[in-house]
Amino acid sequence: MAKRELEEINAGSMADIAFLLLIFFLVTTTMNFPKVLEERLPQKIDDVIDPPLVKKENVLEILANKNDQILIEGNRGEIEDIKDKVIEFYVHPINSTIWPKLTAINESMANQYIEKFKVLSAQYPDDNRYADTLKRWEIKKGVVDAIGTYNEISDKAMITIQLDNATSFKTYVSVLNEIMAGINELRAELCLAKFGIPYNKIEKSKVPEDQAKVKILRAVYPKRIMKAKSKNSQG
Numbered sequence: 001m002a003k004r005e006l007e008e009i010n011a012g013s014m015a016d017i018a019f020l021l022l023i024f025f026l027v028t029t030t031m032n033f034p035k036v037l038e039e040r041l042p043q044k045i046d047d048v049i050d051p052p053l054v055k056k057e058n059v060l061e062i063l064a065n066k067n068d069q070i071l072i073e074g075n076r077g078e079i080e081d082i083k084d085k086v087i088e089f090y091v092h093p094i095n096s097t098i099w100p101k102l103t104a105i106n107e108s109m110a111n112q113y114i115e116k117f118k119v120l121s122a123q124y125p126d127d128n129r130y131a132d133t134l135k136r137w138e139i140k141k142g143v144v145d146a147i148g149t150y151n152e153i154s155d156k157a158m159i160t161i162q163l164d165n166a167t168s169f170k171t172y173v174s175v176l177n178e179i180m181a182g183i184n185e186l187r188a189e190l191c192l193a194k195f196g197i198p199y200n201k202i203e204k205s206k207v208p209e210d211q212a213k214v215k216i217l218r219a220v221y222p223k224r225i226m227k228a229k230s231k232n233s234q235g
Helices: 011-028 080-091 105-124 129-148 169-195 208-220
Strands: 061-065 071-072 075-077 104-105 151-155 158-163 223-228
Touching: 061 080, 061 169, 071 080, 075 080, 080 169, 080 223, 129 151, 129 169, 129 208, 151 223, 158 169, 169 208
Parallel strands: 061 158, 158 223
Antiparallel strands: 061 071, 071 075, 104 151
16 A cells, blocks of 8 residues: 655745744733832032031030049049039029020010910921920920029030040949039929928929929939040050
């Protein structure tokens, strides 16, 4: 029986079909490109602006070196001298140019600023600065209601402690104790003068009335202490 010959397939038409399919897919296919966020580079700053300098009169600087020697405002002193300097830092003539600015807070001033910042807080409810300032003036008004007109120390006033890496921990604690002794002495004098009771009797009291008095005393004489970064010994 004779074998039947197979017919050849015309490959030319297959190539045409493949080419047409290629064209079809190129036309109809969409390419996904990664999305690029537009970002502006910061502009070049030609001049570097230095941060504002802290006024010397707003800082009471206490240094302790590697030998536990004390410098108060650049002058050699003893740890026992710190308390008196702290008291002078808080209580001094209102027109002094060598110590922090003192502002006499009275009822009229407090009411004026409270009304001002109430209006601003209502106008700009999303700006917390006005609400925060309003709260501070309400606290001042509470102080005035309790003790009358008082001198408020600048909110920029600060007592700084600068240590050497080799300064003993005992000296550091002694410096802190003397600073707090000065602040607490002022609070105690005011407490006795305005409330007729010793400060140490109400300082840690849980009675709400006593706690309110302590807040008033601390508002007049706030604790403003900052420990600066320690320095390495030289030589």
